[in-house]
Amino acid sequence: DGGxxxxxxxxxxxxxxxxTLSCEQNxxxxxxxxxxxxxxxxxxxxxxxxIVNDFQKGDIAEGYSVSREKKESFPLTVxxxxxxxxxxxxxxxxxxxxxxxYFGPGTRLTVT
Amino acid sequence: RKEVEQDPGPFxxxxxxxxxxxxxxxxSASQSFFWYRQDCRKEPKLLxxxxxxxxxxxxxxAQLNRASQYISLLIRDSKLSDSATYLCVVNMKTIFxxxxxxxxxx
Numbered sequence: 001d002g003g004x005x006x007x008x009x010x011x012x013x014x015x016x017x018x019x020t021l022s023c024e025q026n027x028x029x030x031x032x033x034x035x036x037x038x039x040x041x042x043x044x045x046x047x048x049x050x051i052v053n054d055f056q057k058g059d060i061a062e063g064y065s066v067s068r069e070k071k072e073s074f075p076l077t078v079x080x081x082x083x084x085x086x087x088x089x090x091x092x093x094x095x096x097x098x099x100x101x102y103f104g105p106g107t108r109l110t111v112t
Numbered sequence: 113r114k115e116v117e118q119d120p121g122p123f124x125x126x127x128x129x130x131x132x133x134x135x136x137x138x139x140s141a142s143q144s145f146f147w148y149r150q151d152c153r154k155e156p157k158l159l160x161x162x163x164x165x166x167x168x169x170x171x172x173x174a175q176l177n178r179a180s181q182y183i184s185l186l187i188r189d190s191k192l193s194d195s196a197t198y199l200c201v202v203n204m205k206t207i208f209x210x211x212x213x214x215x216x217x218x
Contacts, residue, residue, distance in 0.1 A: 041210060042211050100158055
């Protein structure tokens with residue numbers, strides 16, 4: 001089955017710890033994205049990558065970092081510099097410059 | 113002004129009703145438009161693209177009004193299973209609206 005996987009589904013961390021969220025896709029898409037969604041809110045773009053070894057900041061990149069060493073993988077690290085990291089994190093992929101994005105099931109991160 | 117704006121709702125409608133949502137965008141150079149559906153605590157899923165000529169998929173009709181810079185989604189004969197949040201997406205830089213919540217009651 002082609003699709004996007006994110007793991008884990010739920011993640012709990014202590015304040016001050018960095019945490020890395022996994023995102024893998026086998027859709028052969030060049031473009032991948034990370035979004036953050038807070039309760040009752042829309043999606044906000046954290047980082048995106050149009051091609052391997054290249055990525056750009058989105059609207060709320062502060063406190064986050066990414067890498068894109070492989071086409072299939074786009075991990076997101078939530079660093080201790082992120083002031084309010086508790087949120088629902090969604091990864092997506094698409095053909096570059098197309099709006100039809102396909103989402104993974106998301107990771108709910110809780111930091112206490 | 114926000115780049116993409118939606119009425120957050122909620123819209124509470126009875127089964128069988130027709131309901132319409134609008135989504136306005138500020139960048140007149142925007143090229144592509146989409147509606148996504150998001151169920152509670154789940155990921156968004158593509159519902160339909162919005163073409164210049166308008167398009168229909170069963171009970172769902174999407175339209176684009178470039179002059180007034182908005183897209184619309186019409187749902188006919190609402191089902192209980194249509195209850196969800198509907199997100200519009202405007203693509204120059206893939207901007208998601210905050211979503212419109214719909215509740216369909218029996």
